[in-house]
Amino acid sequence: MITIKSKSEIELMRKTGEVVALALEKIKESVVPGVTTLELDQIAEEFIRKNGGIPSFKGYKGFQGAIDYPGSICASVNNEVVHGIPGLKVLKDGDIISIDIGVYLNGFHGDAARTFPVGNITENARRLIEVTTTSFFEGIKNALKGKRIVDISLAIQKHVEANGFSVVRDYVGHGIGREMHELPQIPNYAARERGPRLEPGMTLAIEPMVNEGDYQVKLLDNKWTVVTADGSLSAHYENTIAITEEEPIILTKTG
Numbered sequence: 001m002i003t004i005k006s007k008s009e010i011e012l013m014r015k016t017g018e019v020v021a022l023a024l025e026k027i028k029e030s031v032v033p034g035v036t037t038l039e040l041d042q043i044a045e046e047f048i049r050k051n052g053g054i055p056s057f058k059g060y061k062g063f064q065g066a067i068d069y070p071g072s073i074c075a076s077v078n079n080e081v082v083h084g085i086p087g088l089k090v091l092k093d094g095d096i097i098s099i100d101i102g103v104y105l106n107g108f109h110g111d112a113a114r115t116f117p118v119g120n121i122t123e124n125a126r127r128l129i130e131v132t133t134t135s136f137f138e139g140i141k142n143a144l145k146g147k148r149i150v151d152i153s154l155a156i157q158k159h160v161e162a163n164g165f166s167v168v169r170d171y172v173g174h175g176i177g178r179e180m181h182e183l184p185q186i187p188n189y190a191a192r193e194r195g196p197r198l199e200p201g202m203t204l205a206i207e208p209m210v211n212e213g214d215y216q217v218k219l220l221d222n223k224w225t226v227v228t229a230d231g232s233l234s235a236h237y238e239n240t241i242a243i244t245e246e247e248p249i250i251l252t253k254t255g
């Protein structure tokens with residue numbers, strides 16, 4: 001079932017989303033050579049709790065024998081696509097790192113991700129991050145009442161592929177609200193199903209995951225971390241948005 005949120009519920013989600021966005025801004029300052037992904041996790045957790053929230057990901061049920069998720073954030077470095085578990089890995093100059101944050105506050109979840117450069121990165125890495133970001137904005141040009149999920153998906157895929165990169169297929173965006181993962185699923189490529197029509201009050205986490213090389217991925221032995229099959233770099237950009245009568249609202253932003 002797709003849940004439709006009222007205007008006042010969307011206002012609550014905006015407040016939750018603001019904490020997500022502020023947490024990402026806070027982490028960005030600490031993404032420097034020498035920092036560990038666990039230190040970034042601790043900064044995020046402290047910030048989220050100080051603002052009255054709970055990290056949505058912490059303790060998230062593992063499946064197929066995986067442990068419950070131990071981090072407050074996902075910290076995915078270089079060839080890691082998503083669900084990098086924070087730990088003793090030290091960031092070095094030239095890395096890229098995707099930080100994904102979920103916050104539960106006011107009875108609702110907010111979910112957003114960004115990929116940050118660590119020090120000086122290559123031109124191709126910079127372009128990968130830029131194309132991933134702009135693909136999200138191309139996608140949400142279609143986040144309009146009466147259009148379908150597939151219209152968002154196709155716009156993302158076209159932009160990514162026109163720029164020579166590929167879109168991950170095994171992981172998708174999702175509806176979000178009182179639960180972190182609600183229907184509908186939101187692929188970042190044109191899947192067989194066209195998906196439901198968009199209606200005001202739908203709240204969606206749209207999250208292109210873009211690989212420098214091939215779209216195929218594999219799962220590490222920790223049963224969480226997804227990496228590119230060919231070892232190429234990967235970037236991630238996500239916001240929680242609300243469908244309205246007019247333009248969509250980005251909920252995971254400041255101000």
Ligand code: MF3
Nearest residue numbers: 056057060069074083100111
């Ligand atoms: N933003 C991701 C998602 O929507 C992160 C989930 S991490 C998990 O699935 F630990 F919560 F699963």
Ligand code: CO
Nearest residue numbers: 111205207238
């Ligand atoms: Co998400």
